[in-house]
Amino acid sequence: MRMIDYFDRGLRIARDRPCMIEGDRQRSYAEVAAHVNAVAAMLIADGFPAGAHAAVLSGNAMAAFEAVLGILRADGVWAMANNRASPAENAYLFDLLDIDTLFVHSEVADRIATFRAQCPGIRRYIALDRPFPEADFYLQDRIGAAAPPVQQRRSGAAEELGFLANTGGTTGRSKGVMLSNGNWQALVSSLVASMPMKAPPVNLVAAPMTHAAGPLALASMALGGTVVILPRFEPATVIEAIERHRVTYMFLPPTAVYMLLSHPGVRDADFSSLEYISYAGAPMSLDRLKEAIAVFGPVMNASFGQTEAPMCVTAMPPHEHLDAAGELAHPGSCGRPNLLSQVEIMDDEGRILPPGERGEIVVRGPLVMAGYYKNPQATAEVSTFGWHHTGDIGVRDEQGWFYVVDRKKDMIISGGFNVYPAEVEKALLAHDDVQDCAVVGVPDEKWGEAVIAFVEPRAGHAPDEDALLAFARDALGPVKTPKRIEVIAQLPRTTAGKVSRADLRKPFWDAAGRKI
Template sequence: MRMIDFFDRGARMAHDRLCMIEGNTSRTYSEVQRRSNAIARGLIADGFAPGAHAAVLSGNSMTAFEAILGVLRADGVWVMANNRASVSENAYLLDLLDVDTLFVHSDLADRVETFRRDCPNIRRYVAIDRPIDGADVWLGDLVIEGDATIPQRRSGASEELGFLANTGGTTGRSKGVMLSNGNWQALVSSLVASMPMKTPPVNLVAAPMTHAAGPLALASMALGGTVVVLPAFDAGAVLQAIERHRVTYMFLPPTAVYMLLAHPDVRSADLSSLEYISYAGAPMSLDRLKEAIEVLGPVMNASFGQTEAPMCVTAMPPHEHLNAAGELAHPGSCGRANLLSIVEIMDDAGNILPPGERGEIVVRGPLVMQGYYKNPEATAEVSTFGWHHTGDIGLRDEGGWFYVVDRKKDMIISGGFNVYPAEVEQALMADPQVQDCAVIGVPDEKWGEAVVAVVEPKAGCTIDVAALLAATREALGPVKTPKAIEVMDQLPRSNAGKVLRAELRKQRWAAAGRTI
């Protein structure tokens, strides 16, 4: 099955149901299907070849989703482009991933000149929301209406390339990730297995559609679900949308969950329609997780994945979060291996480790990517011993529950001891004054690396550094307790909302004239 076949399944089930809502505009499945057909006809007439690559550079937008569906219906390869990345990073990726056609929103019109200079392979620029300078054509003029069925122009085989994502560049230059029709099938199947829906979902897209929220919204269309699109995350707007549209499902990174919990209306809002809030992308504070279950309801759904094995390597559904006593049943766990994933813990020599021992989380199964685009060396590096290496340190317990300890490259060696930042961050986040934090190692003549914490206070709060240090020492002991705590109004974050430890680390190591 092709990716577009999943959408068509939803359209057959729910042709008169609302497919997408944005503001006061809504469209049924029949309308969206017709629009995607018209976009596909326009692309084909314009010379878009079977298997050609097309990117959609836009913020959250119903029209952007329709452009993606049009590309897939024309049997093209969808390239996930990030509107929040810098113009230079976008130019690098669009050129690396051999983009033939670029759909671009008017908010990003000023980038087209750079792309024309640095991306010679882009054949056609299509403005998606209105005519703009620099674009070859506006989407409204590209579409070709009609009733004839769009012919299938590729085989639709499982191994056929379906979409190209990128690694985000938080640990080095971004790489293109090749994801096939089979990977998409595994993703949708794993989602449905881990989060069975009582009714067709109403999926709120509040996180960037350029990351997990976009594919998850497309996956929900296979179930005939309704996708509600917000332009960006805003806690108040999220609460209003849940009430107005009776939202059942949404994806949020932990930082967005924290902001939702901090909103003054969260405890009075009617959130009874919610069935699942998926959280992933970074470890969640256990104290905030308990608060989320108390305030938002028993709806929290943990998962672990990465671009190379998207979103569903492991899962812990809401009913497995709490034990009979109402306490967290598996504190800090990201769940057990999902239906279509084989997950293990491996040491550097390729040995599978027993329960309780820390090592790298490795994965096999149909969820794992086909490889890095035009980068066989990097593909081979992450595929040693016949497993995909995630770069995350973790462990599993006797019951098969997995726990992510930290990124392999983020580990701090202080005085000969291994210190995992995520463990220290969990202790710091127990303080109710702390909104978010990052723990890094900095050069130190005595310790080699000293553990330093950078904390972001909640709005209107003042951090008592001495008290926070004392509480952390009591929880973790002296080795893991930060040697210093710095307060920062706002931590640096990636386009996906992840705190950038690497940025904080780089600043402090550069001042010491060292990188290691």
């Protein structure tokens, strides 16, 4: 099955149901299907080849989702693009991924000049939301009201390339990730198995559609679900949208969950419609997780995945979060493997480790990517011993629950001891004054690397550094306790919204004249 076939399933079972809602506008599945068909017909008439690569550079918008579906309807390959990335990073990726056609929102129209200079392979620039001179033409000027049905132009085989994602670039230059039709089928199947819906979902897209929220929204269309689109994450707007549209499902990174919990009106809101809040991408403070369950209800859904094995390698559904006494049943776990993935803990020599021993989390199965685009060496490196290597250090217990300890490349060696930043961060996040934090290793003559924590305070709180150090020492002991804590207004983040430890480390290692 092709990716567009899942939308067609939603069309068949929910033709007149709202497919997408943006502000006061909404379109039914039938209306979206007609518009998507017209976009695809325009692409084909413009010379877009079957299997060619196209991207949509836009924030969250109905027009952006319809353009993505139009690419897929034309039997093109959708390449995910991040409108918050720098022009230079996008130019690098567009050139690497052989983009043929680029849909561009007016908010980032000024970047087209850079792309024209650095991406000679891009054949067409299409204005997405309104006319502007930098583009070749405006989408609505080229599509008709009733285009004839677009015929399938590729086989739809499982091994056929469906979409191109890119790695976050937190450990080096971004790479293109090839995800096939079979990968998409495994993703949709795993999501439905791990989060069974009582009725067609109402999916709130508040996190960027350029990352997990976008593919998850497209997957929900296979169930005839309604996608409610917000231009950006704002706690008050999210709360209002949940109540107004009776939202049943949304994806949020832990930082966004913390921001919701800190909003003064959150405890007066009606969240009774929610079935799932899926969280992933970073460890969640256990105290905040318990608070989230108390505020939103038993709806929290943990998962672990990465671009190369997207979103749900493991999952812990809401009913497995709490034990009979109402306490966290598996504190800090990211769940157990989904039905279609084998997951193990492996050492550097390729040995599968028993429960309780730390090593790298490895996975195999139909969820794992086809490889890195035009990079067979990197593909081979992450595929040794017949498993995909996630780069994450983890452990599993006797019952098969997995726990992510940290990124392999973020591990700190201080005084000969291994210190995992995520473990220290989890301890600090338990303090009431801490909104978020990041832990890094910096050069130190005595310890080799010294552990330093950067803390972002909660609104209205003023953390005391000495008190935080004492709090951490009680939880961690002397070896893992940071040598110092620095309170900063806001942690640096990547364009994917993840805390950038690299930016925090860089000044210290630059001053030492070397890198980790």
